[in-house]
Amino acid sequence: MGSVEQRRWQGKVRQILPTPEVINNVVLYDVLVDVDNQDRQLMTGMSTQMFFVLGRAEQVPQIPVAALGARVRNEDNPYGAAYRVKEVTGQGVQEKIIHVGLRPRRFAEIRDGVAVGAQLQTVARTDDKDKKKDKGNPAAGVPRL
Secondary structure (H helix, E strand, O other), X not given: OOOOOOOOOOEXXXXXXXXXXXXXXXXXXXXXXXXXXXXXXXXXXXXXXOOOOOOOOOOOOEEEHHHOOOEOHHXXXXXXXXXXXXXEEOOEXXXXXXXXXXXXXXEEEEEEOOOOOOEEOOOOOOOOOOOOOOOOOOOOOOOOO
């Protein structure tokens, strides 16, 4: 068998069919995608790995997700989702509320609440290794963007 060329297509999701199939604890959905396929490289029924662009921000201040503290939903505003952070100042550590926009896996876009160049404490995360994984939800533990 020949090797498959690594190629990317851009498309728009038309429909996610409502009946998933679970195989080896992996939830699979049939998705209809509108994509330019003039060269007929794609065929009906082919499986794929898809990435979804939910938003885009360029040249914006950002902090590591590890610096975000507790989520404060009642402080959300049009700037974004509210989180507690700990800022290190000359007077010590000061807790404050900031608002973030896009938040992929590693960094969060800062929209207001902290100045560019501020020093923030990262939050220590503890993993409970004795905690059992949720076997009833195959998607449990899957990173969310």
